[in-house]
Amino acid sequence: MMKQAQIDAPSLARILSGLVEERAGRSDVAVVGSMNADYTVEVDAMPRPGETIFSGPMAIHPGGKSANQASSCAHLGQRTHMLGAVGDDANADMLTDELAKAGVMTSGIERVEGPSGSTVIVVDRHGENFVVVSRGANASVTPAYVRRHKDVIVSAAVLGLCLESPMDTVVEAAEIAAVAGTRVILNISPMPSQRDAVALERLIGLADVIIMNEHETAQFLGRDSAIDIDDDWNAFRRELAAKGLxxxxxxxxxxxxxxMTGDGDRAGDGMMSDGEDDGIVHVPAVSVTPVDTTGAGDSFMGATLAGLAHGNALVDACRLASVAAAYATTGRGAQSSYGNAKQVLDLVRGR
Structure with missing residues (x-):
């Protein structure tokens, strides 16, 4: 049976309270991965194949899934380190400067020859979007790069990973974290190709928490349609557990x-809260009028990293993430739309 988590101002304030306090021991977050300049245009409706349409003015925002996740995490007051690479173009300064403004530690970011990563994003009047990524300097984030900066991973409480970086790099980072006892949070996005199936299986074995959206989950399970809240989540949990998740x-x-945590054979390991070990819990969305959903999923991931780094249970971290993601949809762009702890809490108080 699926349980329902509640989001209210007192519980959110409790979750947020630890993020701005220094704690003994490891509490840093490290994020390894991608940084992109997002070239965004707004349209009335998404173009059909072969169709030419007009858009509004093009805007350039800092982005990249990993950089977005690090920015979201740091916005909430969490000490966060970004590990990755930018090019030698004008976008390089914009990407690193914006992360620094968010409070992200950027000393581990390396510069390489050639263009920085970039993304083309088209947003329609409903706030929905599609995204095309060019890796650029992100392809230079190699296993050797990760080994050069392993101290950042080893000293962190939590490591955030997604799959916009080369797969062998992501595996290397996860292996370093696993040996060090750093908790690995893996965002399986974008979904890798079949040629990376063995590496993905290795990553899943190293990860402590997996995050996917409804489309990625359906693809992962070989389903034709996206996952829905009214589907059989007990069946999903069994299928995912059989694949090591x-x-x-x-x-x-x-x-x-x-x-979802636990599968009957493997306990919840204290990841759930309020006696909800070995269960399935629905964390509701916060109702807002979306302007642009770009980067909302990354905001969710970043807030989850922040919550877990300070010892919150997974459901509580996702309560925080639900509000942070909702806030992000009320602004334009990805990192430029992220809220700090006060703004996120005010959103709940104002409902």
């Missing part, structure tokens, strides 16, 4: 998220 968060956009 025991602590999973599936984000569902306006339907919130579902947190």
């Amino acid at each position: 025991h602590h999973v968060v599936v984000t569902l956009g306006g339907q919130g998220s579902v947190v």
